[in-house]
Amino acid sequence: MSKRRFGRVRKLPSGRFQVRYPGLDGIDRTAPNTFATKREAEIWLTKKEAEIHAGDWLNPDLGKVSFKEYGTAWVEERPGLRPKTLQLYEGLLRIHLVPTFGNRTMSEIKEAHIRKWRKTRLDDGVGAVTVAKAYRLLKAIFNTAVEDGLIKSNPCKIKGAGKEDSPERPVLTMKQVFVLADSTEPRFRMLILLATFASLRWGELAALQRRNVDLEAGTIRVIGTTTELKDGSVTIGPPKSEAGKRVVSVPAMLLPDLRAHMETYAERSDDGHVFVGPKGAKLRRANFTRVWAAALKNAKLSGFHFHDLRHTGNTLAAQSGATLRDLMTRMGHSSTRAALIYQHTALERDRAIADALGKLAEEALKPEDPKPNEQDPGGSGT
Template sequence: MAGKRRFGRVRKLPSGRFQARYAGPDGLDRPAPSTFATKREAEIWLSKKEIEIQEGDWSNPNLGKITFKVYGSDWIDERPGLRPKTVQLYEGLLRLHLIPTFGSQAMNEIKETHVRKWRKSLLDDGVGPVTVAKAYRLLKAIFNTAIGDGLIKVNPCTIKGAGKEESPERPVLTMKQVFALADAIDPRYRMLILLATFASLRWGELAALKRNNVDAVAGTIRVTGTTTELKDGSVTIGPPKSEAGKRIVSVPELLLPDLAAHLNSYAEKGDEGLVFVGPKGAQLRRANFTRTWNKALKDAKLSGFHFHDLRHTGNTFASQSGATLRELMNRMGHSTTRAALIYQHTAMERDRAIADALGKLAEEALSEQDLNGSGT
């Protein structure tokens, strides 16, 4: 007659199947998550569970029963230091793309196959690949934390490359198109166009720019902040996303007279005054600027361009001027080479030379335009 098991116990159920039970490290008596066809299978499961406990790999199965909706929402709330816009992004991804599928499921019930089907369903439904990649990265991050919390043992997000964003290539304006757009827009925004291009500044960096950040004599701009626009219409100014975003960028000498004129005519007064404000003196907001932007595109006979394409254009011009990869990274405000490599070039010691080279390109384009126009 077989002796009594040292760990756990097995009993035959009225259905003919076998149930395995064991005492967990927490002292509670726990059943296996499912029954077994044979007693031998139940005993093998108990042997594995014993080893798991001995090696410190056991996790409380009750912890994993928390629903994804609850855990995911708590995950966002418990992340310290998240920017308001990032919180807004995560909450949107959770509400629109994750909770509808996984919300009611227990964390330890979500498997690789569920994640694969979810991702394919989003793509089949026409959700943009960039949004899908962001949602996948968020899902993976939540499950990574769940592993540390002991809810699960393995992250079900294992699709290779699924979190990689592959945005479609954006168009690049020609030098003439940049100046045509700058000439077509409301004069108070002329320098907004030119600095976005020739100083490679983002919208948020331009909207946060203050007088004491600009040296119109030396031709430099010190980037120390960026704006964040929330759904409730509020605008906040905070530091750049990374230390690399805090930088000094040189402005082509060609633009310095226009920059000084802008500061005299349109910028707020005082060192802390904003360089760019709306017609009524309000802080710049993308939504309010859209109509002005679209009108300028139409007047300049351009279409299909976004404001961020100006920065993309400026980065392309900078690479064409001979900037190294490090120089381009510095000018763009990036801490890694990934974005700079897009422009296929290897930016502060030679930043002045880059700015001057950009100025020469602009002068040549404008001189050619003047020659063509003077022939009448």
């Protein structure tokens, strides 16, 4: 029988067959499993030879790094991660991924393992949104592992597993917005109204400085946002994307109140914050929770989050006639490319949206017509 020109097959004492072959690095390697017949072993060896000749061979030693080691390095090596994003990744890795995959090597983790992990997480009561975020991180790590030559393909193949299906948030009525604003501490009244009618996020409001409010033009320039970390620190940085940097028009009917707020509560310097606590401290979500809860109670409302104000404002803007393009520009959700394309028309259209919102608010706040028997106090009412 002629000798094989590539690799070797030998029968083990157990009766199964073992394959050894030379890798591109010149190291003699053993197949990851044994075979029931010599024929099966030779077929595997033939495929491995073709794989090497085609340039598709991966060094199996590279895939032997543990998921914990590789995943931790992956997070540490991401350039330009915002502090909150870094905190999110580290938490997802530590709490949801490493306990299951940490001691396995990258090459050992298969699609079946990931399906079982996802089902177990959901069955254990972990929120669907959190599981989706963890799955996306897992998939991103394995994408890089493929690029690094550790594995041939990404085992994260569950359709829709990375999609977040958050429940629809409630929308306040126009009157409820003003009742809520009037039910809170006076220094936070404009915080509620701008979150709604200027579509500003909490972080954007907390970072807003006096120099970025133009009372004459009736606009707010959004160039920064706050990030609160678990250690209690607060950082101020640019929005997540270029689209987040925008100029938003404020309804004209709110400008007198905004001016009064600036004169009464805002810090005096150009770089001073528009919204601060009673003692001049930066706004923090944890501290504002008490204020928000009290406002809801006073307004006889429940089940609303602060972010629902922005959601309400966007809904009302759409009802005022804003197009999808208008809304994305106003909200800061458009891509950089889209934002640049429509930048020259966004402000003019945004002013129209703001004024339409103002008219809706004025209509909602008009006193109701008196009942017929109230029109003539001195009459008989008949």
